[in-house]
Amino acid sequence: MSDKRLTFKKRLHILKHHYRGKKMAPAFNAFHTFLFAPNETTHSGSHVRVADDLKRAMNTVIMALIPVLLFSFFNTGYQHYSAINGFPQAFSIWDHFLTWENFWLGFKLVMPLVVVSYGVGLLIEFIFAVIKGHEVEEGYLVTGMLVPLIVPVDTPLWMLAVAVVFGVVIGKEVFGGTGMNILNPALTIRAFLFFAYPTWMSGDKVWVHGAVERTGTPDAISGETILGYLAQNGSYEYSLSDMFFGFIPGSVGETSTFLILLGGLFLIFSKIASWRIMVSAVIGSLVMGLIFNGVVDAGWISTGSKFYGLMSFEFWQHLLVGGLAFGIVYMATDPVTGAQTNRGKWIYGFLIGFISVMIRVFNPAYPEGVFLAILLMNVFAPTIDHYVVRGNVRRRMKRLKHATILPKDTEQAEVPKVETV
Amino acid sequence: MALLSKKDANLILDPLADNNPITIQVLGICSALAITAELQASLVMALSVIFVLGVGNVVISLMRNIIPSKIRIIVQLIVVATLVIIVDQVLKAYAYTLSKTLAVFVGLIITNCIIMGRFEAFALGNGPWKSFLDGIGNALGYGVILIIVGFFRELLGSGTLFGIPVLGNPIEKTGLYATGYENNGFMIIPPAALIVVGIVIWVQRSKNRALIEEN
Numbered sequence: 001m002s003d004k005r006l007t008f009k010k011r012l013h014i015l016k017h018h019y020r021g022k023k024m025a026p027a028f029n030a031f032h033t034f035l036f037a038p039n040e041t042t043h044s045g046s047h048v049r050v051a052d053d054l055k056r057a058m059n060t061v062i063m064a065l066i067p068v069l070l071f072s073f074f075n076t077g078y079q080h081y082s083a084i085n086g087f088p089q090a091f092s093i094w095d096h097f098l099t100w101e102n103f104w105l106g107f108k109l110v111m112p113l114v115v116v117s118y119g120v121g122l123l124i125e126f127i128f129a130v131i132k133g134h135e136v137e138e139g140y141l142v143t144g145m146l147v148p149l150i151v152p153v154d155t156p157l158w159m160l161a162v163a164v165v166f167g168v169v170i171g172k173e174v175f176g177g178t179g180m181n182i183l184n185p186a187l188t189i190r191a192f193l194f195f196a197y198p199t200w201m202s203g204d205k206v207w208v209h210g211a212v213e214r215t216g217t218p219d220a221i222s223g224e225t226i227l228g229y230l231a232q233n234g235s236y237e238y239s240l241s242d243m244f245f246g247f248i249p250g251s252v253g254e255t256s257t258f259l260i261l262l263g264g265l266f267l268i269f270s271k272i273a274s275w276r277i278m279v280s281a282v283i284g285s286l287v288m289g290l291i292f293n294g295v296v297d298a299g300w301i302s303t304g305s306k307f308y309g310l311m312s313f314e315f316w317q318h319l320l321v322g323g324l325a326f327g328i329v330y331m332a333t334d335p336v337t338g339a340q341t342n343r344g345k346w347i348y349g350f351l352i353g354f355i356s357v358m359i360r361v362f363n364p365a366y367p368e369g370v371f372l373a374i375l376l377m378n379v380f381a382p383t384i385d386h387y388v389v390r391g392n393v394r395r396r397m398k399r400l401k402h403a404t405i406l407p408k409d410t411e412q413a414e415v416p417k418v419e420t421v
Numbered sequence: 422m423a424l425l426s427k428k429d430a431n432l433i434l435d436p437l438a439d440n441n442p443i444t445i446q447v448l449g450i451c452s453a454l455a456i457t458a459e460l461q462a463s464l465v466m467a468l469s470v471i472f473v474l475g476v477g478n479v480v481i482s483l484m485r486n487i488i489p490s491k492i493r494i495i496v497q498l499i500v501v502a503t504l505v506i507i508v509d510q511v512l513k514a515y516a517y518t519l520s521k522t523l524a525v526f527v528g529l530i531i532t533n534c535i536i537m538g539r540f541e542a543f544a545l546g547n548g549p550w551k552s553f554l555d556g557i558g559n560a561l562g563y564g565v566i567l568i569i570v571g572f573f574r575e576l577l578g579s580g581t582l583f584g585i586p587v588l589g590n591p592i593e594k595t596g597l598y599a600t601g602y603e604n605n606g607f608m609i610i611p612p613a614a615l616i617v618v619g620i621v622i623w624v625q626r627s628k629n630r631a632l633i634e635e636n
Binding site: 047128157158159170192195196197198199200 | 457492580601602603606607608616623
């Protein structure tokens with residue numbers, strides 16, 4: 001490529017110098033760095049700069065979310081048509097699931113959620129960037145994709161917009177923007193929606209498109225989630241493979257444990273998300289599930305108990321239903337709000353899994369506790385880190401006390417022997 | 422300004438904004454969180470505190486030279502408790518349902534930090550007239566925030582003001598509700614008051630940069 005030709009990249013660089021120092025500079029730079037790495041070099045000191053900056057990390061997470069999003073299009077349609085026409089007797093993926101009809105309905109319903117989430121969220125980020133004169137922070141890229149995936153499909157768009165404004169302003173910007181927030185913004189948005197508009201966020205009507213507006217008519221359909229059935233000690237008709245591959249009702253993107261697992265592996269191998277948090281959260285939920293199974297096996301609660309359905313649920317199946325898998329892979333691993341130390345990550349993840357399953361069982365009004373568990377542990381993450389660091393300091397102080405420190409000028413100086421405890 | 426000298430006027434005006442007991446000194450938060458779900462309850466609470474603090478400050482100020490300093494807290498408590506019981510009894514007599522809504526929080530005016538704070542900080546060292554103005558000013562500052570918070574919480578949470586529907590009928594879907602609008606259940610629960618107070622503090626400090634602490 002000749003040096004004289006004005007490529008798109010060069011044009012943008014020229015424009016960037018043109019905008020420098022003006023009010024619009026942050027807004028322009030946001031789009032610019034979205035496409036190209038900045039051409040600036042550090043002027044003082046020596047800093048090693050790598051290309052996988054925050055924006056690349058965010059893009060990787062979004063890539064891991066794309067399969068889940070595509071699946072959600074099909075599942076939205078599949079759940080809607082199945083609820084109306086009855087579930088197919090001999091289920092075949094090509095005939096009943098991956099159809100244009102399903103895709104088109106899901107696309108029509110889910111894409112507006114995505115557009116509103118990104119539109120409103122980024123607008124606020126831009127406004128704050130221009131007011132504060134900062135660069136636009138990339139933090140919303142992932143949040144904007146997570147939000148539509150963790151709400152019921154029929155959530156009214158204005159509610160989503162209000163919640164996004166609340167979540168981004170109160171959950172993030174008041175703390176100083178990306179990297180300073182103590183709560184995961186996507187979960188703040190979800191929690192706001194849940195407490196503000198509970199009728200749209202829980203119950204047996206919201207998980208399948210059309211169920212709310214058909215309530216009370218002869219065409220009424222229901223879309224209870226598996227956890228909802230269990231909370232009422234009812235039975236459900238979904239097979240294990242349905243649960244694993246995600247052909248079940250639920251929030252838009254949470255159903256397919258299989259694709260979430262693939263996304264999780266992708267994030268682990270690209271070293272974006274912490275495998276420690278994921279593994280320990282899985283262990284935590286299994287342990288809590290085992291405890292509940294043990295309680296049932298020991299005969300401590302009767303079959304009539306309102307907790308029986310969820311307590312007797314096979315411990316490992318908790319990972320397949322509801323938002324537990326999604327929360328563990330995409331939300332608990334948020335590097336800003338999670339624990340930072342390695343040992344802290346184990347504790348943090350374990351408690352997320354443990355508390356999630358506990359809330360599921362003990363909160364019959366709303367049989368899902370992942371978002372509450374993660375928000376709770378977000379608050380405790382700095383405390384966990386603090387004690388992990390203190391513990392480390394204390395251990396090393398103790399080691400120092402028992403160590404034999406040899407004087408520098410002895411003959412053995414070449415082989416310093418330090419006894420550790 | 423014939424009625425009040427400039428100094429006296431500041432005793433009333435300062436606590437309304439730049440030295441507000443809730444937003445600047447962050448006192449009296451508990452009641453601000455608990456009873457602001459309805460505007461009416463906020464208003465009655467504000468009036469009760471205006472009465473208790475105004476009269477209490479005068480009484481303490483009159484007695485300031487005869488109270489032994491070792492037992493002054495007990496004396497202050499007796500004064501507040503007496504005034505609070507008067508308020509409580511009046512409410513029970515003339516506004517029974519409202520006193521049910523406010524429940525224990527009228528009694529808890531006794532523990533409102535603003536009241537003991539003003540007794541200690543002002544009434545014990547100043548004359549009755551000044552103490553009266555200071556008491557009224559601080560109670561007004563408290564009341565203003567209560568009413569602002571109550572206004573937003575009741576409007577957004579229940580769609581009413583003073584119990585009167587202003588946004589239409591949510592059950593028959595009239596007015597704003599016809600467009601699909603719904604009341605925000607989050608505004609009813611106490612954490613919402615914390616956030617609304619936080620936003621008030623945010624707005625106030627960004628308007629008056631002198632209030633922002635260095636840190």
